[in-house]
Amino acid sequence: MEYRDSVSNSENENENKIKQLEKSVRILQKRLERSEADRKALEEASEIRDLLFTNVIRELEESQATLEKRGQELETALKNLKALQMKLIESEKMSALGVLVAGIAHEINNPVSFIYGNLYHASNYFESILNLINLYQYYYPEPIAAIEKEIESIELEFIKQDSLKLFESMNMGAERILEIVKSLRTFTRVDESDLKTANIDLGIDSTLLIVNNRLKPSTKFPQGIQVIRNGTLPTIECYPGQLNQVFINIIVNAIDALEDAVIKNPQLLPTITITTELVNEQAVIRIADNGLGISEKAQSQLFTPFFTTKDIGKGTGLGLSISYKIIFELHAGLLECHSQPGNGAEFVIIIPIKQAKC
């Protein structure tokens, strides 16, 4: 009986063990199947992730390149914007100055016209009165003592001789004022901001008149600055007011350069040579000085905004950059500088005589 129970228990135990083993086998089999499937899925996922990251990196590289390009574009845009802003400021300044000068010129012009217009009559009247006095002296050679005394007192004979010169001098002065006023109006050209046909030589002459006080003999230039004008141009299509601004920028720079040159070489005869000529339907204006010239390094930056070789406070560094824009952008022309250090500098403006229509 005990043996049977023992056998029965042993059989149950074995049966349980077999069941457990069968269960373990089932679980292991399932895990194996699953493991294989999961491994494949994971390998697939890994490959996809590799691809994804490779392409995201490529995309990032592209974005970086695009950003760099955009950065450069923005930098250029910023530079242009700054230059434009400066141009606007300068243009506003010039415009305001132009309005002011034109107003003053107008105000001076009227009273000077009265003076100039009446001088002729005043001269005639005075001449008539002198003739009358001469007649009196002829027919009454022995005047009374009081008149004799007054004639001596006012130095009548000197007045007779000097009055003609006096009127001539006054006439010349009035004419000079009228000329200056006319030049100021020509220079400012506030009414001529549009493209029109204009005489470039007149513009240059007006500019020279404006800067005349810097050309005259002075402590800096005991002999004055000699200006040589050569050639003429036909009327050309241009923005005359803007071109005058270019002329004055270049001429003032030449005067400044000559000042420095004379300090170094007092024997120098400072000279500005302005030549105008027509070459292949293009107006060529050369403005040259015999100063110290411009170094190669400075030449490379001449037209860069804010670049200046002048002392602080003397130059804005904008004159030539604005001039370049006026010639290059507004007139589709060229502004070049030729200089060899020690041998002066020559600025050459080349503009077509007819502007292309937009």
Add this chain to the structure above:
Amino acid sequence: MLKVVVGHSEDPDSQGAIDEVLEQCFQDLMGMAPTAGILFAAIDFDHTMILEEILRVYPDIELIGCTTDGEMSSKLGFCQDSLTLMLFCSDTVEIHAGVGISASKNPDSAATSAVQQATVKRTAATKLCIALPTSYIGDGATANGEMLLKGLGNALGSEVPIIGGAAGDQSRAKTTYQFYGSKVLTDAIPILTFGGDVVFSFGAACGWRPLGRKSIITKACGNRLYEIDGISAVEFYQRYLGARLPSAENSLAVYEGDSERYYIRVPNSLENDGSIRLLADIPEQATVRLTGTSRDEIIASSLTSFQTALQNYSGNKIDAVLLFSCCCRRWLLGTRAKEEYEIIKNALPYSAPLSGFYSYGELAPLQLLGASYYHQETFVTLLIGTN
């Protein structure tokens, strides 16, 4: 009082597995009678037999469940091809089950029907709803999870959080099954509602982060994505994946308006016209980016989800922990998949019955008092107890 027990078996034999699960539950119940249960089962089991067996032992329980893509429990930790059953016993917490069918054809009426069935039996207000909606309904077709969630929200009211996960089929993308009582259904939405003396909290976290540049969805309709940045959806993916087809792990981060907040949308199938069907709807003109993740980030987000839930838990004691994790997380974690469960187990202040599964879509609100969202690639933690 709420007593929760868990049984778990990885025996591939259906009879062997359910016997083992029921035996474990029986021992832990210590004579108490369960009122409700949730069953998570791998796809290859004989589900009908398993349900009948459970109901034979506990004929009066409110039982729901679904097929999965991986299971986890406090009994065996993380398993695949296993069966886990969580049973609830309480005389103060009301738990009722309901189910809606034809979920793909009429999601709103299916959701309403499920809620009606569950709430008709209640005596206390519903405070929480666990839902295990269908995803694949046969031959790769899917139900619209978002519409089902919206239907549930309408039927339950905005104050009732809906938490759960969509049924899975071990990445076969063919047919998933849902359980309600002894019925094995497809294209259904079973739910379990909780009322009375129940306390709960939840947390959701993802771990996926956007990669690559931002793009705009230029053409989309419902869950069908036609164009991104003016090129077809397939071409967009080809930029990153070459000739390979997009899979669930190459999901899209969809940004909310101009903010940096985003939710995830997973590609499901490729159409002949170069469009891609997603597992949920996607809006036109939204900003999107491809996403990527690492295993560390996935594991870290699981802990974040749990910690969020724990911080918001106001009950005396955690009586049950339910976890819903996206199947993609499991694929990517590979041999580290078990760490999702382990990190939660270690973070629990004391041992508590835990059950969960890897799903095809996760349901949870984004905020404590907000509406529920249909998530993807997400880990959802639900803590349950009483006052």
